[in-house]
Amino acid sequence: MKKPESVIIELAPRFEVGAKAAVQNTQLRRNMGKATQTIRGKRAGVVDELADWESLRVAGQHIKDDVMQHLDTYLIQLEATVTQSGGHVHWAKDAHEANEIVTRLIKATGSTEIIKVKSLTTDEIRLNEALELAGITAIETDLAELIIQLAHEKSSHILVPAIHKNRSEIRALFQKSMNLPDLTDEPKELAAAARQFLRDKFMSVRVATSGANFAIAETGSVCVVESEGNGRMCLTMPEVLITVMGIEKILPRWQDLGVFMQLLPRSSTGERMNPYTSIWTGVHADDGPQEFHLVLLDNGRSDVLADAVGRQTLHCIRCSACINVCPVYERTGGHAYGSVYPGPIGAILTPQLVGTAHADSLPYASSLCGACYDVCPVRINIPEVLVHLRGKVVAEKQTQPQSWFDGENLGMKAMATTFAHRTTYELAQHAGQLAQWPFVHDGYIENGPGPLGKWTAMRDFPAIPAQSFRDWWRERQRDE
Amino acid sequence: MLAKIRTAINTGDRGDFHEAHTSAPYITNDDGNVAVRIELFAHRVAEYKAWVGHCTAAGIAQAVAERLVIRGKKRMVIPSDLPDSWLSPGVEYIRDSQLDRTVIAGMDGVLSGAALGIAQTGTIVLDGGRFQGRRMISLLPDYHLCIIRAQDIVGVVPEAFAQLATTMQIPMQPYTFISGPSATSDIELNRVEGVHGPRTLDVFIVE
Numbered sequence: 001m002k003k004p005e006s007v008i009i010e011l012a013p014r015f016e017v018g019a020k021a022a023v024q025n026t027q028l029r030r031n032m033g034k035a036t037q038t039i040r041g042k043r044a045g046v047v048d049e050l051a052d053w054e055s056l057r058v059a060g061q062h063i064k065d066d067v068m069q070h071l072d073t074y075l076i077q078l079e080a081t082v083t084q085s086g087g088h089v090h091w092a093k094d095a096h097e098a099n100e101i102v103t104r105l106i107k108a109t110g111s112t113e114i115i116k117v118k119s120l121t122t123d124e125i126r127l128n129e130a131l132e133l134a135g136i137t138a139i140e141t142d143l144a145e146l147i148i149q150l151a152h153e154k155s156s157h158i159l160v161p162a163i164h165k166n167r168s169e170i171r172a173l174f175q176k177s178m179n180l181p182d183l184t185d186e187p188k189e190l191a192a193a194a195r196q197f198l199r200d201k202f203m204s205v206r207v208a209t210s211g212a213n214f215a216i217a218e219t220g221s222v223c224v225v226e227s228e229g230n231g232r233m234c235l236t237m238p239e240v241l242i243t244v245m246g247i248e249k250i251l252p253r254w255q256d257l258g259v260f261m262q263l264l265p266r267s268s269t270g271e272r273m274n275p276y277t278s279i280w281t282g283v284h285a286d287d288g289p290q291e292f293h294l295v296l297l298d299n300g301r302s303d304v305l306a307d308a309v310g311r312q313t314l315h316c317i318r319c320s321a322c323i324n325v326c327p328v329y330e331r332t333g334g335h336a337y338g339s340v341y342p343g344p345i346g347a348i349l350t351p352q353l354v355g356t357a358h359a360d361s362l363p364y365a366s367s368l369c370g371a372c373y374d375v376c377p378v379r380i381n382i383p384e385v386l387v388h389l390r391g392k393v394v395a396e397k398q399t400q401p402q403s404w405f406d407g408e409n410l411g412m413k414a415m416a417t418t419f420a421h422r423t424t425y426e427l428a429q430h431a432g433q434l435a436q437w438p439f440v441h442d443g444y445i446e447n448g449p450g451p452l453g454k455w456t457a458m459r460d461f462p463a464i465p466a467q468s469f470r471d472w473w474r475e476r477q478r479d480e
Numbered sequence: 481m482l483a484k485i486r487t488a489i490n491t492g493d494r495g496d497f498h499e500a501h502t503s504a505p506y507i508t509n510d511d512g513n514v515a516v517r518i519e520l521f522a523h524r525v526a527e528y529k530a531w532v533g534h535c536t537a538a539g540i541a542q543a544v545a546e547r548l549v550i551r552g553k554k555r556m557v558i559p560s561d562l563p564d565s566w567l568s569p570g571v572e573y574i575r576d577s578q579l580d581r582t583v584i585a586g587m588d589g590v591l592s593g594a595a596l597g598i599a600q601t602g603t604i605v606l607d608g609g610r611f612q613g614r615r616m617i618s619l620l621p622d623y624h625l626c627i628i629r630a631q632d633i634v635g636v637v638p639e640a641f642a643q644l645a646t647t648m649q650i651p652m653q654p655y656t657f658i659s660g661p662s663a664t665s666d667i668e669l670n671r672v673e674g675v676h677g678p679r680t681l682d683v684f685i686v687e
Contacts, residue, residue, distance in 0.1 A: 035669045052506045059504040072486050085652065093481045143675060144666035160666055167667050187667040191675045198676065203581060219652055229619065229662040229677025236615045237581070247485070254645050258638030259506065261657075265601075269671075272524065273601035273637075273659035276677060281652035286578065287614035288654060298481055306488035 012338025015361040019332040028164055032333050035163050039324045042270025043375070049272075050262070059259045060378040064315035067250055068305060074217040074250045075296060081220025085282025087292040092244075094299050095125035101295055102127060102209065102242055103134045109240050111136075111207045115198075117224060117234045118142035119211025120158055120318055121244050121297060123340040124353075127209065138209070139201055141230035143194050150177045156334030158341065159268050159320040164333050191228075198230065208234035208289070212245035213317070214260060215294070218253045221281040222294065225264060225274050235278045241289040246297050248305075248314040260317065263377035267319035300353035309388040310352050315378040316345055322372035322382060328365055337365065344372035348385040356392045363389035407451045432464045439463075508642070510599065510635025517599045521633045522685060524602025528660020529673050530681040537686055540566045540627060544591065547682055553588040553623055559613025562591065566627065576617050584616060589623030590678070595655075597633035597685075598640045602660070604628060604683065605640060607653040615654055624678040626658075630687045 012018065022028060047053050067074060079089040092098035106114060114131070116122065116138050128138040140149045144162040148155055151173050155161030162170070171185040174193050183193055210231070214223040222243055224231050235241060251260065257279075265274045283292050304310050323329050323343030334342035339350040339359070347366055351359040363386050372382040394409075403409045418424045439445045440463040448456040455461065467475075510517055522532045535543035545568030548556070555572045557579070567573050574587065593611025594604045604626055606612050611627075618624055634640050644655065662677030673679060 031668075038669045055504045055506040059506050062504065069489065071489060072482055075482065075485070091481050093484075141676075142666070143664050147666070160669060162666060163669070170667060187670060187672040188674065190667055191664055191672050195675055199585075202676070203585065221652055227662070228664045228666075228675035230675065232615070232619050232656065233676050236619055255638065255641050258508075258641040261641070262637050269665050271659070271671075273598075273603045273657065275528070275659050275661070275663045277655075277657035279655040279657075281654070284608070284654045287608060287616075296481075298484070302481075302484045302488045305485065 015336055015338070015365045018336035018338060019328075019365070022332040022336045025333075027166075028333050029331060031164055031166050032330055035160070036324045036330045039270055043267060043321060043324070044270075046266045046270055046272055050266070056259055056262055057377055057379050060263050060317075061315065063251065063256050063259065064312075064378050066252060067248070068311055068314055070252075071247065071250070071305065074252055075247060077217040078215055078220060078250055078294075079296075081217065082222075082282055082292075082294050083220075085220045087220065087282040087294055090293060090295045092295050092297045092299070095297075098125050098244055098295055098297050098299070099127055099130035101293075102244065103131060103136070105240070105242055105293055106131070106136055106207055107134070109207050111205070111240075113137040113139060113201075113205055114207045114209055115139050115141050115201055115205045115234050115238065116145075117208065117210035117226065117231045118145045118161075119209070119244065120340060121211045121246050122209060123155065125244070125297065125299065127244070139198075139205070141198055141201070141234060142226075143191065143228060143230075146194060146198070147173060150174075154335060155340060156342065157320065157323060158318055158343075158345075159323075164335070198233075202230075202233040202237050206238050207240045207242070208238040209242045209244065210234060212243050212249050212294075213264065214251050214257060215245055215249055216251050216254050216257070219281060221254070221279050223257065223277065223279045225261075225277050227269065227275045229276055232276050232278055235280060236288045238289055240291040240293075242293045242295065244295045244297055246299070247301055248316075264317055264319055267317075267321040267375070267377040304349075304352045307352070310348070310385055312380050313345075313348050313352055313385060315380050316349065317378060318345075319377055320345075321375040321377065322380075325371045325375050326366075327369065327371070328367060332365075337362065344382045344386075345380070348380075348382055348389060351389055351393075356389060357396055360393045360396075363387075363393060411451060426468075426470060429464060429468055429470075433466065436463055506638070507636055508638045510639075512635075514630075517635050518630050518633055518685060518687070521597050521599035521602060524599065525604075525660070525683055526602075528602055528663075528681075530602075530660050530683055532683045532685065535684050535686055540684070540686060541568045543684055544568050544625065544627075545570065547625060547684070548589075551589070551623060551625075551680070551682070553625075555586075555588045556591050556625075557584055557587040557589075557617050557621060558591050559593075559611055559617065561613075562593070562611050566591070576613050579617075581616060581620065585620040587621045589625060589680075590617050590621045591625045592618055592627070594626055594628040594632065596640055596643060597628050598635075598637055599633055600636045603637075603640070604658045605644070606656040606658065607644065609653060615656060618656070618658075619677060622678055623680045623682075624658075624661075625682045625684075627684050627686060630685055633685070 090101045147162040157163040167185040212222045213225045265271050329343040337346050341349045347362045368383045397403050418428045444460040526532045560575045595607040596605040661673050661681040662675045663673045664675045
């Protein structure tokens with residue numbers, strides 16, 4: 001069994017526990033409601049603008065299907081093209097290996113600090129903590145990541161990690177940590193403060209790390225999509241660049257970018273195009289870092305690949321459209337998911353990366369409404385995978401001895417036996433009709449007995465009617 | 481690691497796979513109306529809160545001069561191959577020949593050409609080629625004045641990648657796609673212009 005190193009936050013409570021606390025935080029709910037509503041509106045606007053949006057989604061899905069089916073071939077091709085262009089390729093089977101490689105590469109430069117482009121993959125492997133242990137300081141340069149780092153908090157959204165914080169909270173944080181007592185809460189001024197704060201670092205730090213949005217097997221090009229220019233700084237100014245990339249981020253051909261560079265910006269920030277995209281290939285003479293390392297990370301991805309239903313999870317381009325549209329996420333925020341990957345995509349990705357045994361509450365963190373599937377730019381059927389994973393969670397529990405005495409499991413098994421035959425089903429129905437009377441009010445059971453009480457705490461259970469459909473049908477046939 | 485990936489691809493149920501690569505009919509070029517395309521480009525660039533103007537090939541120097549006066553910029557870094565005919569008197573131009581980064585950062589702005597424009601998204605593409613210089617010079621100064629030829633503007637995003645691919649060879653050039661000035665949406669998801677890249681972007685379309 002896999003250990004939940006990385007990905008999930010240690011000691012994070014189960015989703016339902018975290019969610020309960022989160023929904024009681026009114027400031028958080030206000031911040032989340034406002035932010036997700038804004039971004040949903042923007043996304044819808046720029047998506048409606050494209051007459052071929054559905055064709056682009058299908059193209060995106062097909063390209064990713066192809067990637068998964070031939071992942072080994074494309075990875076070997078990428079290694080060859082990157083190497084040919086003057087880069088170095090490293091293979092890391094898990095977080096531990098990846099962190100070791102990156103640490104070793106940084107130590108070889110003699111530098112004790114690095115600048116970082118926002119990267120979920122390095123969050124997933126907890127690179128910053130590993131570097132800290134090795135005496136290396138990692139400086140986050142994305143504004144939201146910087147906010148999170150200064151506040152010593154965890155990200156609550158994959159694109160906008162500080163989405164749970166409003167401007168006055170950010171102002172208070174910057175006033176304190178940047179020693180700027182006169183700072184206002186005007187977003188422009190807050191951004192300027194970050195510019196000032198990080199400029200020296202961009203000019204002087206010799207090593208940078210980044211993730212990758214896409215890497216092209218055909219050409220060896222790596223692509224980073226961003227807004228602020230911190231990405232361009234990290235990819236241009238240092239001497240050494242180390243990119244950590246999940247193996248599923250590969251695209252076969254250069255022209256595939258023509259599809260994904262439409263899908264991603266419109267789905268994530270709701271813009272026609274993000275302000276800056278950098279595409280580099282190995283090292284470029286007299287321009288940018290002269291040493292480039294690409295670390296290819298598995299860390300559970302090949303296990304996801306082996307599952308025919310779950311495999312589509314690897315199509316994800318981390319746009320966050322599913323998160324912004326999710327009614328559950330909007331109310332709980334990201335921390336309740338206890339993972340660097342929150343929201344609907346997190347609810348299917350996290351349990352698959354760490355094993356369902358270590359994140360068994362996450363496949364239930366959804367009402368299965370399907371809004372996430374509708375907005376997904378690569379058409380990941382998230383509800384399908386959620387149900388598939390719920391099945392896995394139950395099947396896993398049933399292999400454990402304690403399940404023999406578990407009320408829910410026994411009840412479900414009894415129900416399965418009862419419902420399997422007409423006679424036992426009808427007998428149970430009639431028995432239920434008689435037994436339910438103390439609990440029925442106006443045709444509903446509002447406070448169920450025993451284990452049913454948990455279920456009816458949130459919703460009403462329709463009572464078994466005096467005449468069932470079967471009784472009615474038999475009576476109708478008698479009358480004819 | 482590769483062995484494990486191969487096993488994962490090949491074992492068990494392979495699932496329902498689509499044909500390798502798609503024939504999904506997404507749009508790969510606009511309708512070919514050049515005037516509309518250029519108008520759209522100008523409009524979309526301006527929507528990112530960049531300033532957009534038009535000039536003729538013979539009028540570049542004058543257009544640049546006027547713009548720099550309005551912006552109050554007196555010391556500009558330029559790519560080493562930028563033509564003298566673009567330069568106006570009264571401004572100090574410094575050609576980048578591996579200049580020190582602190583010198584570049586200390587300049588009022590950068591004047592450069594561009595490889596491509598994308599009308600649909602209001603995007604400028606730099607590839608380090610003709611009149612563009614290395615990436616650092618269009619990044620460190622706080623002001624970017626970019627001159628793009630009308631014939632280099634394409635309609636839609638896939639066209640841009642198709643066009644860039646015609647010169648595709650190893651080693652590839654470094655590409656930078658610029659859509660408006662530096663911005664962030666990290667504070668309450670509102671787009672705010674101006675973080676680390678140039679906070680002001682002016683564009684001339686040369687017709």
